Amino acid sequence: MADNNLFSLRIITPDRVFYKGEVSMVEFNTTEGEIGIYKKHVPTTVIIEPGILTITEEDGQKEAALHAGFAEILQDEVVILAEIVEWPEEIDEQRAQAARERAEERLRSKTPETDVLRAETALLRAMARIHVLK
């Protein structure tokens, strides 16, 4: 094989196999910050935060919005167990915009009862969706 910097990536959700293939790099957002993974990464398990998932294949890149789950990284295989993940064409832009405004509004008019964490996650999700569309 000429190109052996490829590793296998599987993205599994509860109701389907979202992606399966050989890739050279995958990037996503975790609780510890954004990471990019090449082949022969140290075995690691990370928790996913809402963000953009970028898959670099041999011939081009793919993007998706990845919202929750965790990833198991082995030397030549990455498995992402995603609770929610969407391709750009599956995203409803208007809904995402509305969700973003709602979350921002909630954060601005903060009262003691506001679930700040929830609003922040909602905002992150909406931003990831909108960003992927652009």
Place this chain on the structure above:
Amino acid sequence: MASMRDIKRRKSSIQSTQQITKAMKLVSTVKLQRAKANAEKSDDYFRCMYSTVQSILARTQNLEHRYLKPGEGGKKAVIVITSNRGLAGGYNSNVIKLITRGELANEDLCIYAIGKKGKDALQKQYEIKADYSDAIDEPAYAEAMVICKDVLNAFAEGEISEIYLAYTAFKNTVVHIPTLLKLLPVEVEQSEEESKEPSDKALMNFEPEDEEALELIIPKYITSLIYGGMVEAVASENGARMQAMDSATSNAEEMIDSLTLLYNRARQGSITQELTEIIAGANAIS
């Protein structure tokens, strides 16, 4: 002997029942196919989830974490997955029997019901904490997340000490096993882990640290178990209904056969009687 008209009426009533059971069987066969495909699709996710969680737990056996030990005080909670509709043979009652006759029989339980049949049967004896019956019509991961959040909140507040899941595991189209699964505290299967060779997973790092990772992964783990339970239960329900309707249809067939025999005999009897009467009459005249 019953009159011909009675037998005929009985026969036609059984025939229409048979038509219904036949139609129900066809419907549940189609639904079973769909539910089975769903269950298979989600299978990958659960296997990965399970092995990951077990490998984390195996590495961190001495960890003190609230999800790893029973809560203090409080009742035991059972999430009971049954169906909203009947006519599925022993499907619902087998799940209920797990609770009323099993190891938890004498405990003070609170029930989180998914499915109307289970709720109706258990509400006399136990406290129904919440009812998510709509979720079982069309199992969605989002619903499982809601249920999981509710039970974990109750666990965190000390209302419940242990969480169980009662559902019907779908082994294949004809074998369904009522299962009682302990969700919390999470238990480690030690024997298996020891024997496995230390592979990549033994060297696994965690970001964030183990404890924090557990805090985040265990709710996902439980959600996936609840979702998996729902998907399998739907498949089992339709499998059970298909079997029940199949045997109902063949029972109806049998009854129709014996009634047909009875009807023909009665008809023949009446013809014979008429003939005897006519001959007797003719003899009397001559």
